[in-house]
Amino acid sequence: MNLKMQEAVLHLNKYDSSSKSAQDAQKLLNALKDTYDVVGFQFRHYKGGLYKVIGEVVHTETEEKLVTYEDQDGVLWARPKDMFFGRVVIDGEEIMRFTKID
Known part of the structure; x- marks a missing residue:
């Protein structure tokens, strides 16, 4: 915690x-x-990349919640929380942007 x-x-x-x-x-x-x-869990991006969720941060100016995550090369990324857990439309099909790997 x-x-x-x-x-x-x-x-x-x-x-x-x-x-x-x-x-x-x-x-x-x-x-x-x-x-x-989901901190510490691996996710697969819909384009194929693998990422590990590090945590959540709050943008200092907008107070928007961002998910921080790490790629396989150790590069850290941040994406708005709604977008990280959201869906995308590919070839007319709605799918999760990131899928948790069990």
Whole structure:
């Protein structure tokens, strides 16, 4: 569990569940959970490349959530979270941009 998730859990445990802090902490946990469930896992890009998810970052100016990932040569990449987990249309068929490798 990363530091932000630990902080959110501490807030949830510290405050009444109806408090603003607890609600904010729950929102943070929900926002981070889907990305952090796949940290360290390999994904195949629809064009064939293999990548390992490193984590999630927040853009300093826009606060947009980005997924960070590493290619097989050790180069780090970042892509908007919605785009990373999104779909693309290839030859009229909608497919996942990245597919998790089990």
